Amino acid sequence: MKGDSKYVPDALDIKIMVVLQEKCNTSVRKLAKRLGVPTSTVQRRIANLQELGILKGCRAIINKEYLGYITLFSLVKVTTGFLKDEGGYLDGFSEDEIRNRYDVEPNHYFIMDRTKRLKANPWEFVLDVLSSLTPKEYGNEIAAVQIIYALHGRYDILLKIIGTDQKICGKYIEDKIAIIPGITGIESFTVFDVKKDEARVPFRNEL
Secondary structure (H helix, E strand, O other), X not given: OOOOOOOOOOHHHHHHHHHHHHOOOOOHHHHHHHHOOOHXXXXXXXXXXXXXXXXXXXXXXXXXXXXXXXXXXXXXXXXXXXXXXXXXXXXOOOHHHHHHHOOOOOOOOOEEEOOOOOEEOHHHXXXXXXXXXXXXXXXXXXXXXXXXXXXXXXXXXXXXXXEOOHHHHHHHHHHHHOOOOOEEEEEEEEEOOOOOOOOOOOOHHHO
C-alpha cells in the first residue's frame, strides 16, 4: 500500500500531520491529549501514515545559510544519442545486470562499456550515478548534492547543490557531475538570498 495515491486522509489524519509539521518531536501522548483522542488511536494512525509512505519521517531543519553554506541550482541535459563510457562506470557489470539495473529496452541503447562494449539507457544511468554521489571535502570546505529533480522540458534534471564556498560548488560539479557519461550540458545558478523555503504541506482546515 506504500505510496498509494488513492488513499485520502481523513480529518484526524490531517490534524495529526498538521501538529507534526509544527513540531515533529511531539510525543504521542501529548498529541493524543491535544486532539482529544486515545493514545492508541494516534499510534495506529501514525503507523498507518508511515506504512502508506505519506508520513516519511521527522528531522531537524538546519539553517544552512547560518552555517555558511551557499546553494547552487544546476540544470542538466542528458544525451539522447550514443556515448562511450570513457570513465568505465559500467566495468564489472554483466550485460544481464546492466539490462536489469537500467531497464534497457531492445534497440534503445546509448552508453557503452569501454572494454566489454555493453550498453545502457542514459536517463536511468545518469540518475543512478547522481543518486550515489557522496559529499566531497576540499581542505576545510565541503560540497554535496542535496536534491535531485527529474524534469520534463528543455532540461532533464535539476540538482540542488550546497557547499561552503561558491568556487567549491563549481569544483564539485567539475569533479563529480560533469564527468558522468550521458551528461551533455550543465547550467548553474547561485542563490544569493532565500526569501522562502517552506517544507510544510498546506491543508484546507488550516486556511
